[in-house]
Amino acid sequence: VTRDLHWGIPVPLQGYENKVLYVWFEAVLGYISATKELSQKRGEPNLWKKYWLVEDSGQGDGGTRYIAFIGKDNIVFHTLIFPAMLMAWNEGGKSRYVLPDAVPANEFLNFExxxxxxxxxxxxxxxxxxxxxxxxxxxxxxxxxxxxxxxxxxxxxxxxxxxxxxxxxxxxxxxxxxxxxxxxxxxxxxxxxxxxxxxxxxxxxxxxxxxxxxxxxxxxxxxxxxxxxxxxxxxxxxxxxxxxxxxxxxxxxxxxxxxxxxxxxxxxxxxxxxxxxxxxxxxxxxxxxxxxxxxxxxxxxxxxxGMRVEAGKVIGQLRILFTKIEDSAIEEQIKKTASGDVPAEQAAKPAIAPIKTQISIDDFRKVDLRVAK
The missing domain is CATH 1.10.730.10 (Isoleucyl-tRNA Synthetase; Domain 1)
Structure with a gap:
């Protein structure tokens, strides 16, 4: 769970001064810390416990069900790493955190x-x-x-x-x-x-x-x-x-x-x-x-x-719920899409101009070549 990098969250242990935490090991804790931050902004610093700390029922005090909606490339972090961290903490007996109830992971959505x-x-x-x-x-x-x-x-x-x-x-x-x-x-x-x-x-x-x-x-x-x-x-x-x-x-x-x-x-x-x-x-x-x-x-x-609309009820002002989309509006969007599409080779093109493969003979004469033992 550590990396040899100069940036990141340092490992708070002696002998690990040059190590940082693997980003996905600490990033998933952001769900809890974000809830804590929201609680503080609301002036209720202990509110987060209502959602994250477990009652005997296995749910948070507020009846929390933790559902993680993610992409398929993040499945391992939300089904192995984060639950393992929470379970390890829970075994310590200090406090127990809500575990994921379901992790409905989606595949990828493409565009055109x-x-x-x-x-x-x-x-x-x-x-x-x-x-x-x-x-x-x-x-x-x-x-x-x-x-x-x-x-x-x-x-x-x-x-x-x-x-x-x-x-x-x-x-x-x-x-x-x-x-x-x-x-x-x-x-x-x-x-x-x-x-x-x-x-x-x-x-x-x-x-x-x-x-x-x-x-x-x-x-x-x-x-x-x-x-x-x-x-x-x-x-x-x-x-x-x-x-x-x-x-x-x-x-x-x-x-x-x-x-x-x-x-x-x-x-x-x-x-x-x-x-x-x-x-x-x-x-x-x-x-x-x-x-x-x-x-x-x-x-x-x-x-x-149920049949809840009472007879005699006066309806409100009417308006069209959805307006049909004209072909011209869609064609305009398709044109915008095409105009913004940069070819892959151009998108990957470096900003620095490439080095010339040859120089002129006049430039070559200016070169001072020396050999050292």
Whole structure:
């Protein structure tokens, strides 16, 4: 765990004056020291103990579960070195630290078929990204493209397709159709729900099972599967709206129409909750448009299975949830990407000019050559 270097943290033992600690031996302790520093800044110097020191239950005083989200190149440091250090300390009996509960390590994420490279200018600057696109769009695209079990790629065209086809045309379209219908035919108030038909019962059962199914994937760190499951409810909600044909029922059977629209409002609330970990900004807009109190993030996960939107509730101001990304916007990003791509040989080119292989005869005559024994 030591290195023969002039820089680093010195080994505090006699006879090791010229040794420093291996960087990964001391770096992982930064998780604890960072928590200590935060505690001091908050004026609660002992707060860190709540999270890191173990009760008889095996968890921290605050019920801490230590989960390490890392890349595959750092697995050994988080599954061997750090746990070994903590276990060795714990055996001393002075105090016991929380051990890693899980280490979900990802593979590598590439960009347009190549590795990210700062020296070559190959990648995306997050600050530039959010000036053009909403942060939720990137969160969503990455959640569906996480390299959970193998390397994956971020492609601009794929990003555009996910935003347009899934966020705008599926989720956004369902929310907009539902709320616009309520605004137009029910004076902006959630209509009363009546007796249920078979079509209603099926989609309600799908809604009831969604938080459990999605939550299970998230708890197992299968974020991609969790998002797919959540979006499947959005697709079913859209299909339910289409199959129920409320635009016909409003004239032919107003009571059945009211039931359909009420259930759609319940589905919108459920979707806001189960998608809150992925698109937190958009779901709060859904929440506000539904006229609900509080926030989607704090509503309670299991409540997504319930029919909690009350009849008579006045909806809020409507707005488009997601705007489609035009081809021109993506082409511009692709051009920026290409312009920033420096060839590998150029990126590795030394700043110092190469030494000339030959000199002129005039320069050679100036050379004073001497031989010594």
């Amino acid at each position: 078929g190549k590795k990210f490279s700062k020296s070559r200018g190959w990648g995306i600057d997050l600050r530039d990204f959010i000036e053009v696109f909403p942060p939720d769009t990137l969160r969503y695209a990455l959640a569906l493209n996480l390299p959970e079990s193998r390397d994956s790629d971020f492609y601009w065209k794929d990003f555009q397709a996910r935003v347009n086809n899934e966020l705008a045309d599926t989720l956004g379209n369902f929310i907009n159709r539902t709320l616009q219908f309520i605004l137009r035919y029910y004076d902006g108030k959630i209509p009363e729900r009546g007796p249920l038909e078979r079509l209603d019962q099926v989609v309600i059962e799908q809604m009831k099972s969604a938080p459990g199914n999605v939550g299970k994937f998230f708890e197992e760190f299968k974020f991609r599967d969790g998002v797919i499951e959540a979006m499947s409810l959005a697709r079913r909600a859209n299909k339910y709206f289409n199959d129920s044909e409320p635009w016909k029922k409003i004239k032919e059977n107003p009571k059945l129409c009211a039931t359909t629209v009420n259930i759609c409002a319940q589905l919108a609330r459920s979707l806001a909750i189960i998608l809150s970990p992925v698109i937190p900004f958009a779901v709060e807009e859904i929440w506000q448009m539904l006229g609900l109190e509080g926030t989607a993030a704090t509503a309670g996960w299991d409540s997504a299975a």
